[in-house]
Amino acid sequence: MRARQDRPDAGAPLMQALLADAAAAGCAARELSATAHDWASATFIGAQHRIVVAVAGEGAAGWIGGLPEAELRLWRHIVADLTIDAVAVADGEHVVTIGALTLVAA
Numbered sequence: 001m002r003a004r005q006d007r008p009d010a011g012a013p014l015m016q017a018l019l020a021d022a023a024a025a026g027c028a029a030r031e032l033s034a035t036a037h038d039w040a041s042a043t044f045i046g047a048q049h050r051i052v053v054a055v056a057g058e059g060a061a062g063w064i065g066g067l068p069e070a071e072l073r074l075w076r077h078i079v080a081d082l083t084i085d086a087v088a089v090a091d092g093e094h095v096v097t098i099g100a101l102t103l104v105a106a
Contacts, residue, residue, distance in 0.1 A: 009036075009040065009047075009106060010036070010038045010046070010047055010049070010074055010076075010077040010102040010104075011034060011047070011049060012070065013074045013075060013077065014049060014051070014100060014102060015031055015034055015051065015075060016080070017072040017073060017074055017079075018051065018053060018067075018072065018098070019031070019053075021063070021067075021070055021072060021094075022053070022055055022063055022069045023063065025057075025059045025063040025066075026055040026057055026058065026059040027055050027056065027059050027060050027063050028052065028055070028057050029053050029054065029056075030054050031051070031052075031053055032052040032054055032095065033052045034049065034050070034051045034052070034103045035049070035050045036048065036050075037102060038050060042074040044080075044103045044104070045103070045104050046077070046101060046102045046103035046104055047079070047101075047102050048099070048100070048101055049098070049099070049100040049101070050085075050097070051097070051099075051100065052091040052097050052098070053094065053095075053096050053098065054093065054094070054095050054096075055093060055094045055096055056092060056093045056094070058064070060093075060094045061094070064084060064087060064094060064096055067082060067084060067096075067098070068082050068083060068084060070082070074102065076104065076105050077087045077102045077103065077104060077105055078102065078103045078105050079099045079100055079101075079102055080102065080103045081099075081100065081101040082098065082099070082100045082101075083098070083100075084085075084096060084097070084098060085097040085098065085099045085100040094106070
């Protein structure tokens, strides 16, 4: 994910927040891929993110289920929406595709 000169990039902080949240739930998580595209409405600017993580551990299913309601704190950004777009199980890990919309905080 690339930083834009006119505003901070939320990609790395979002990934860090996701991995930290998984760890707090007792899960081992690792990044598989992440992309972001600029997004704007009439009143907000931000980015749409597509993130794929692999999650293992007894709490993985519970963490995945609660993720759309999780409070992920990002510096200078707000997670406005987060969805679980796909979940597959491979080699004992849940491979989770996450969609997120981050907004630049005023």
